Amino acid sequence: MEQNRTSSQTRESIFEACSQILRHEGLTNLTLQAVANEAGISKGGLLYHFETKEALVEALFEYHNNIFEQRLEELIAIESDKPGAFLRAYAKASVEQMSDPENANLYASLFAAEEKYASAHKLMREKFVGWQRKIDQSGLNPNWAMLLRFAVDGLWFAEMHRYATPGPEQRDAIVEMILGLTQHFDNPGK
């Protein structure tokens, strides 16, 4: 006979089910019924794990944030501790995240979901504050460091929405350019 899954296994499969739906069907189709079907459980079972849809979405944000931050930690560990190290890791982690084109849809849907689910938006805002704090402590001129963060976020934003994105070689060149610029303490232009 089949064994019941543990609670945490089911939770993970629910998160992956949500992600699949967001990747291929979009936020509009992220209904409780659809998530339950995709995860191979019933709607009642889904609501056993998450009392409301908002709680589900918030947990989904935490799930993806953890993945990102774990990778970020790994990249920080590799990075030397020269000035701008965090910024370089942040840039690499952001770019990596978009290496699978299907993730563009996922993240675009996730950002769209923030508009509706205030708790998810709050979570993301707190995350950005944390990253920005580390960027400030990164040893670079704060304005210069923030400008570089915006360049990274802007690339990410373009990839996510597919807004006039660079081709692979140009993207690599721009990323290299950004990484190089993080080695300057301040704006090298005048």
Added chain:
Amino acid sequence: MEQNRTSSQTRESIFEACSQILRHEGLTNLTLQAVANEAGISKGGLLYHFETKEALVEALFEYHNNIFEQRLEELIAIESDKPGAFLRAYAKASVEQMSDPENANLYASLFAAEEKYASAHKLMREKFVGWQRKIDQSGLNPNWAMLLRFAVDGLWFAEMHRYATPGPEQRDAIVEMILGLTQHFDNPGK
């Protein structure tokens, strides 16, 4: 007796009604009924002007895009035709757009709407392609120019979602930094 408004007057009041709702209530509350109420017409009247909700949303995107592009044209006219001129106008127009904090909500809702309304997304993608083309023709090294565009878009993205945004003085300083960098043909850092 009261006169009927002209079609274009009503259309404009509908766009403003949509914008008000997006600014203060969010995309979730952008229903046909709510738009009709806000515009002071009936739901039937609204559907007279826009056959479907998708058509309404698409027209709303065109409306706001026209506002942005008109301002962009003005700023281009002011700008000298030295290299990077378009990029500077683009940066200024983007920043100006966010000077009213209530617009942050509006644009965040608009971007969220793109996830649902494919025609609006298509429109925005085409707009970005057009802007990117002008950036490419801006007389700067293409990779460098695109990097600067991403910096602008990243600032815009942060303001829109209120993600660890700079204070007013820091924002001004960063904008000045970006404008200064557009006067370099290529990455001035090494």
Added chain:
DNA sequence: ACAACTATACCGTCCAGATGGTATAGTCAA
């Protein structure tokens, strides 16, 4: 000038379908 007609700008009502959420009764392995 005036009647006839057409086009425009709406209004008010109705509806099928979907959604999030609740409740309940039962299953099944450890």
Added chain:
DNA sequence: TTGACTATACCATCTGGACGGTATAGTTGT
């Protein structure tokens, strides 16, 4: 026994959209 579910039924609410109807403005022929 308990935790982890399934299955089903149900509800209140909301949504986009279709519809028939109406008042007014503008055009046209005579």
